Amino acid sequence: MVTQGLISTREDILERAIPLFARLGFHGVSMRDIAAEVEMQAAALYHHFADKEALYLAAMAYAFKDKSVVLTQAIAIPGTPLERLNRFVETLAEGMGRDPDFLALLQRERIDGNETRLKLLAEEVFAEPFDALLTLAKEIAPAHDSHMVAISICALVMYHMETAPMRRFLPGWHTTLDQPKFIAKHAMALLAQLFVDGDQK
Amino acid sequence: MVTQGLISTREDILERAIPLFARLGFHGVSMRDIAAEVEMQAAALYHHFADKEALYLAAMAYAFKDKSVVLTQAIAIPGTPLERLNRFVETLAEGMGRDPDFLALLQRERIDGNETRLKLLAEEVFAEPFDALLTLAKEIAPAHDSHMVAISICALVMYHMETAPMRRFLPGWHTTLDQPKFIAKHAMALLAQLFVDGDQK
């Protein structure tokens, strides 16, 4: 059977492999694990992918595909700089909250990815929205280094999302603090104070 | 022979296993890999540790040991809130820059650690300095949620350190932006503006 509905076997494999790689990492998942998930024999995977690494790279490309467009779009909508920043921050937090696999794969690639893969990830996935964020940073906080400001904006959202499983055991935590909307709101509260008040003196 | 100098064979194993686990992860390192690093047979490792997981957990405990003291100390030194915050931020950035293995292991544990291990990490390693940071956050920014502020402070340092290998390929990067001292300085520039200006209106 070539297609079921609209999705090819190849895509079916990728979609079922992504959660496995996200939760267990490259070395934590075997070809037989993936095959079992797709309900076929491990040997059949080699009909679609040259080897395990090729399957993994294809799964990455598939998981990261079209992830940047939403962010670029969010920041591109006209409005005051703070409105555009707010839309970016909300979209980032909301998107990460909706796709925990993407959040996990991103962290794994950051640690395990070699130079080639990191470069690909940076240039193919993040370059476009980051560029937009960079020019927004220049508008909004011209006194500081734009690259640092742009990363700091991402940090105020991403670090809360990434540390959520551990923060549960740190003092002062309660369930509200893990919600993407609350994280975005908190990040914007800090950023708004920061740039509106800060850069005018 | 029981000891060579001051370090036992058991500690020698742990110290040599830590960089391996940091770079390749639990599943990426075999008992034979570790044994080769210590220049002994894999079977000998089982004389010191019950199994691979016990070795890994011991390596974690060893790598995380005494890491919190420096941070707690940095924030405890008397001074104005901003001075104490500055000392904390500088110590955090400097410490992470000096120990990339610790930085990598921390990220791996955040992704791979189960509930038990995350709780242990949070309570044994981070609870003490985080508590101090929490009361500092209350002093310095009483209008915001203390937990969120404390995490945000860490985020402004940690996220730059963690993303350093990938940021190299993002627009606006240059070598200076990876130095711990510069990262600490940038974080403080944002934080100082934030709290001094922000929370007084």
Add this chain to the structure above:
DNA sequence: ATGAACTTAACGAACGCTCATTAAACATCG
């Protein structure tokens, strides 16, 4: 009948781990 999609079977290598054995270090006691 041809080629794509898949199965069954199996390969060699590597995995975590156990075993019997040994050499050295240590402790005990005549």
Add this chain to the structure above:
DNA sequence: CGATGTTTAATGAGCGTTCGTTAAGTTCAT
């Protein structure tokens, strides 16, 4: 002090299992 037994640390061989991967054969729609 020296002989004795005990403990410790390490070796090398090898267990059973799983790994990634390959080869050959089967199914089936075109």
